[in-house]
Amino acid sequence: MRNPLHKRLPRELLHEGGKYAVIFLFLAGMIAFVSGFLVASDSMIVAYNDSFEKYNIEDGNLEFSASPDSTVLRELEEAGALTLYPNPYKEEDTAEVDSTLRIFPDRSEIDLVCLMEGAIPAADGEIAIDRMYADNNDLHVGDTLTLNKTAYTVTGLVALSDYSALYQSPTDMMFDAVKFGVAVVTPEQFKKIRDTHLHYSYGWIYDTAPGSDAAAKDRADDFLEDIKDILTKRAEAQAKEAEEEITAMVMRGEDPSGYEMPEILTIENYIPAYSNQAIVFTGEDLGDDQTMFVVFLYIIVAIIAFVFAVTTANTLVKESGVIGTLRASGYTRGELVRHYMTVPVAVTLLAAALGNIIGYAFFVEPMAGIYYKSYSLTTYVTLWNAGAFLKTTVVPVILMILINFLVLQSKMKISPMDFMRGNLTPNRKKKSFRLHTAIPILTRFRLRIIFQNIPGYITMALGIFLGNFILLFGMALGPFLTHYGDTIADHMIASHQYVLKTPEDTNKETAERYCMTSLKTVSDLRQPESATIYGIEKDSRYLTISPSEGQVTISSAYAQKFRLAEGDTVTLKEPYGDKTYDFTVGEVLYYPASIAVFLPSEDFREVFDWEEDAYTGYFSEEELTDIDDDSIAAVITADDLTKTSRQLLVSMGSVATIFQIFSVTVFILMIYLLSKIIIEKNSQAISMTKILGYSGAEISGLYIAATSIIAVLAMVATIPLCNTLMGTVMQEAMAAYPGWIEYYVDPIIFVKMFLLGLGAYLIVVLLLWIKIRHVPMADALKNRE
Amino acid sequence: MFLEISNIRKSYGEGESRTEVLKGIDLSIEKGEICVLLGPSGSGKSTLLNIIGGIDGADDGYIAINGEKTADMKERALTRYRRKHLGYIFQMYNLIPNLNIKENVEVGAYLSDKPLDTDEILRTLGLYEHRHKLPSQLSGGQQQRTAIGRAIVKNPDILLCDEPTGALDYTTSKEILTLIEDVNRKYGSTIIMVTHNAAFADMADRVVKLRDGQIRKNTVNTVKKSAAELDW
Numbered sequence A: 001m002r003n004p005l006h007k008r009l010p011r012e013l014l015h016e017g018g019k020y021a022v023i024f025l026f027l028a029g030m031i032a033f034v035s036g037f038l039v040a041s042d043s044m045i046v047a048y049n050d051s052f053e054k055y056n057i058e059d060g061n062l063e064f065s066a067s068p069d070s071t072v073l074r075e076l077e078e079a080g081a082l083t084l085y086p087n088p089y090k091e092e093d094t095a096e097v098d099s100t101l102r103i104f105p106d107r108s109e110i111d112l113v114c115l116m117e118g119a120i121p122a123a124d125g126e127i128a129i130d131r132m133y134a135d136n137n138d139l140h141v142g143d144t145l146t147l148n149k150t151a152y153t154v155t156g157l158v159a160l161s162d163y164s165a166l167y168q169s170p171t172d173m174m175f176d177a178v179k180f181g182v183a184v185v186t187p188e189q190f191k192k193i194r195d196t197h198l199h200y201s202y203g204w205i206y207d208t209a210p211g212s213d214a215a216a217k218d219r220a221d222d223f224l225e226d227i228k229d230i231l232t233k234r235a236e237a238q239a240k241e242a243e244e245e246i247t248a249m250v251m252r253g254e255d256p257s258g259y260e261m262p263e264i265l266t267i268e269n270y271i272p273a274y275s276n277q278a279i280v281f282t283g284e285d286l287g288d289d290q291t292m293f294v295v296f297l298y299i300i301v302a303i304i305a306f307v308f309a310v311t312t313a314n315t316l317v318k319e320s321g322v323i324g325t326l327r328a329s330g331y332t333r334g335e336l337v338r339h340y341m342t343v344p345v346a347v348t349l350l351a352a353a354l355g356n357i358i359g360y361a362f363f364v365e366p367m368a369g370i371y372y373k374s375y376s377l378t379t380y381v382t383l384w385n386a387g388a389f390l391k392t393t394v395v396p397v398i399l400m401i402l403i404n405f406l407v408l409q410s411k412m413k414i415s416p417m418d419f420m421r422g423n424l425t426p427n428r429k430k431k432s433f434r435l436h437t438a439i440p441i442l443t444r445f446r447l448r449i450i451f452q453n454i455p456g457y458i459t460m461a462l463g464i465f466l467g468n469f470i471l472l473f474g475m476a477l478g479p480f481l482t483h484y485g486d487t488i489a490d491h492m493i494a495s496h497q498y499v500l501k502t503p504e505d506t507n508k509e510t511a512e513r514y515c516m517t518s519l520k521t522v523s524d525l526r527q528p529e530s531a532t533i534y535g536i537e538k539d540s541r542y543l544t545i546s547p548s549e550g551q552v553t554i555s556s557a558y559a560q561k562f563r564l565a566e567g568d569t570v571t572l573k574e575p576y577g578d579k580t581y582d583f584t585v586g587e588v589l590y591y592p593a594s595i596a597v598f599l600p601s602e603d604f605r606e607v608f609d610w611e612e613d614a615y616t617g618y619f620s621e622e623e624l625t626d627i628d629d630d631s632i633a634a635v636i637t638a639d640d641l642t643k644t645s646r647q648l649l650v651s652m653g654s655v656a657t658i659f660q661i662f663s664v665t666v667f668i669l670m671i672y673l674l675s676k677i678i679i680e681k682n683s684q685a686i687s688m689t690k691i692l693g694y695s696g697a698e699i700s701g702l703y704i705a706a707t708s709i710i711a712v713l714a715m716v717a718t719i720p721l722c723n724t725l726m727g728t729v730m731q732e733a734m735a736a737y738p739g740w741i742e743y744y745v746d747p748i749i750f751v752k753m754f755l756l757g758l759g760a761y762l763i764v765v766l767l768l769w770i771k772i773r774h775v776p777m778a779d780a781l782k783n784r785e
Numbered sequence B: 001m002f003l004e005i006s007n008i009r010k011s012y013g014e015g016e017s018r019t020e021v022l023k024g025i026d027l028s029i030e031k032g033e034i035c036v037l038l039g040p041s042g043s044g045k046s047t048l049l050n051i052i053g054g055i056d057g058a059d060d061g062y063i064a065i066n067g068e069k070t071a072d073m074k075e076r077a078l079t080r081y082r083r084k085h086l087g088y089i090f091q092m093y094n095l096i097p098n099l100n101i102k103e104n105v106e107v108g109a110y111l112s113d114k115p116l117d118t119d120e121i122l123r124t125l126g127l128y129e130h131r132h133k134l135p136s137q138l139s140g141g142q143q144q145r146t147a148i149g150r151a152i153v154k155n156p157d158i159l160l161c162d163e164p165t166g167a168l169d170y171t172t173s174k175e176i177l178t179l180i181e182d183v184n185r186k187y188g189s190t191i192i193m194v195t196h197n198a199a200f201a202d203m204a205d206r207v208v209k210l211r212d213g214q215i216r217k218n219t220v221n222t223v224k225k226s227a228a229e230l231d232w
Helices: A004-015 A017-054 A070-080 A131-136 A187-192 A213-251 A277-318 A320-329 A333-374 A386-411 A416-420 A441-452 A454-490 A556-561 A601-607 A643-681 A683-692 A696-735 A747-773 B045-052 B075-085 B101-109 B118-124 B140-152 B170-187 B198-203
Strands: A060-064 A082-086 A089-094 A099-105 A113-118 A126-130 A144-147 A150-160 A180-185 A198-206 A267-272 A496-500 A512-522 A530-536 A551-555 A569-573 A580-589 A596-600 A617-620 A632-636 B003-012 B019-029 B034-038 B060-065 B086-089 B158-162 B190-195 B206-211 B214-220
Touching: A004 A017, A004 A333, A017 A277, A017 A333, A017 A386, A017 A643, A060 A213, A070 A082, A070 A198, A070 A213, A089 A144, A099 A144, A099 A187, A113 A126, A126 A131, A131 A150, A131 A180, A131 A333, A150 A180, A213 A267, A277 A320, A277 A333, A277 A386, A277 A454, A277 A643, A320 A333, A320 A416, A333 A386, A333 A643, A441 A454, A441 A696, A441 B101, A454 A643, A454 A696, A454 A747, A512 A601, A530 A601, A551 A556, A556 A580, A556 A596, A580 A596, A596 A601, A643 A683, A643 A696, A643 A747, A683 A696, A683 B075, A683 B101, A696 A747, B003 B045, B019 B045, B019 B060, B019 B206, B019 B214, B034 B045, B034 B170, B034 B198, B045 B158, B045 B190, B075 B086, B086 B140, B101 B118, B101 B140, B118 B140, B140 B170, B158 B170, B170 B190, B170 B198
Parallel strands: A099 A180, A126 A150, A530 A596, A551 A580, B034 B190, B034 B206, B086 B158, B158 B190
Antiparallel strands: A060 A198, A060 A267, A082 A198, A089 A099, A089 A198, A113 A150, A126 A180, A144 A150, A496 A617, A496 A632, A512 A530, A512 A569, A512 A617, A551 A596, A569 A580, B003 B019, B003 B060, B206 B214
8 A cells, every 4th residue: 555644745745835836946947957058068078079080180280480391391290100281370450350360271181170151262352250259249151351451251150170269379368259260261362361470380190199198298298309309400400501501602702691591490389289278178168167067056956955854854843743643653764754755855856857858958059059159169969968867867866865864864763752742852951041131032032043943044044155156156257357357458568569570670769678488387386387488678667677686576477376475486497398497586566467477688688598689579658660560470469468358258248147147046045945944933933922912023023033134144244255265266267277367356246245135135024024924823722732 | 891792703614514613602701800611622612712812803793802892903903902901821831932931921021011020920930940941841830830921921901711721730730720810819810711621610700601602601600719629
């Protein structure tokens, strides 16, 4: 025979319909969101992983200072057991939008192009641009883009398989799909574009693919050594040849100054695929996001499980007489535990089932949309995902069963007699602690309510903490990124920073020479990354540095990220060599834009063995129009330095609103459910106070005020806690990227958070007030069994 | 006439399952009287008490205290009426479990403009030593005494007692009845006590016997016994 107690379950569901409906909808919504996200994300991961083979993505790429001859290429291919494919590109600024396009000739062998819309260019004057770059700049098929005064028609929107994240440079902290894009044109058209910004780039594919990242790293390290050897030998041979030629010229009585030295071939860039952010960042981020969302779901489920547990514990008190009788009649503890667990578990199971259906049906596409907003991904197909089902259904149900089981099992341990006597804590010595009688009775009353309901209030405070954490994320992210962008713009060394290919003088008075090189950080704390070393002129008009002799100034970004202070020693090494440099930090300069070291120019030239008058470029307040465009390698502006915050704003902007709505829902739900339990638990006392003649306002003052005190205290107290935690989480998250974003929250955000929390709470107060009003006086007349 | 009960009718349920619990009750109670409402289960005595107490409404008729009719009162006025005039004692003491004994009594004192001294009440009730304990730490008799303390501390005009000894043993019951009697004597409160124990009738000034929602007998005792003398 089926347990007749089960007949209660539908009635229980109906009786507490409102509460269960709210929890059900919240859980279903949450699960739909996460399930949709996981399915989209996993389908994306499959599409992304398959893209390596499907689009023949490179194992790495390198860039030469000049066009290499076929001998060098052949030697490199043999040494590395690989094939090199030319993959040159040119960069041009766009006239219609403020951006730079990296243009490739259409590819047929390596890093193939996925057409998302329109057509691949087939003639001169046609161009296909990256789909996400197009979205961000509101460009469409059929639009016109002007590059260096030549107009192109956009024929298609594409995804380049080696640019799923639009990193302009591997040293960039973040990709930039707003002001940087990639494009393809026909090979014929490519040739016609000026060579001013031509990059001799080659991609390679190993003859036999390395089995793992570690093996890939070893191969790449070995290949780099091979390149260095081959190019050094070539340079030595060229130098020897030149020396012989010059000697011959002298012998022949000719003027050797007319001899044109052969160009020394060097490598400008070397990026194995495993470390190429443009290729791997997307894959890593897809996985990371999944972990974050799943952990988030589990925290919510655990908190709701505790809400259920507190509710059930309350029911046990109400039904203690019945439970005692049932136990005395022979019902086992297990039967009763299962009985009381059924509703929470059933609600979770149904919510998970519905959530999954909704997730699959309606959320996959919008979630994929979030990824398409951030990444230039190739096309994907939605795949049935057992993992997502496990994570969003099986695990939450198990979590719900486990938490409720543990709580109920411990509550059910007492004897049937104790249940019948309503003595649910027989082992705990009942003792009333004293409150000073000078405290007014109503205040003591409130304090007693708080002490009586500590487990409920702790769960509520946890819920508020969680709500505040999500709220802080939702509210602070935008201003945090904007603030970062603004701070960087405010603290730029100069509004224009020119990097020159070859030294060239300027007549502009405000222009000031500087030296610059790039090294790699060496630290036990963080992954190696690129650091910029500046040589600053004495009495510079742009930057005042005053480190003691033999010491250097470091940027605040460097100090914060690597936890450095004055007196510490920083070690840096050559990016493609073994030479290391040790500097003692003499001062920390507030410069949040990058990991940078500043030295007086004289020291710089001495340390790096530069000529006495060598320099890299100019700092300038105005544009330097008298320098030939061909001599300029790059102009660093505020846009370049703020690309991280700009891209994060684009990627996360829509998510922020979702987070805000979600957190307010969490607030209302948590506070309402738990304070409702407190009111139900005290319904007899409330009823009695009504009979005694307490007014509705007085009773609300007692029961709502107690909850209000805790809710408001929890809101206020958890804000700084959330801020500290968010600071730590954000800094650690940011530390994984090159560069540094200083954590900052505008204090007004805290005020807004509190007000929003308070607003949510006022809704709850209204609901509670109605609830208290409806507690019948008859409750006090019922004889408790 | 202090308390006037006129043609009170009350039914529960709808249609065929409608049960008329009170079928036109007329009763007058003088100030300072001890009135015992006697009757078997289902006679309507508790319902009548709840209507007098303003926690249940009548379908017809009215209750007037000093000429003030409760039927005309809105919820707020009813609350004021209970606050000003009434004290309540139930069979199940209905103490607030998370307040200690003294605080439970203070909850009553708070409602009055002229409350009695809480400590004195606690001493009178023999609860002073237990004042810092929680209700669950006390015996049934002690809890009922606390409930009496809570009811009388505000010095009510009428003390409504619904089976006040229903959950207590013989000796404790007599102690509680003696206390109620003392309250009546000392503070002049009108006592209306619902019971099914006919022996209690002997301590009353007025005995009202109810059956099937009607008053079967309304007698005034010319000779009363003290609570201590009762036996059952």
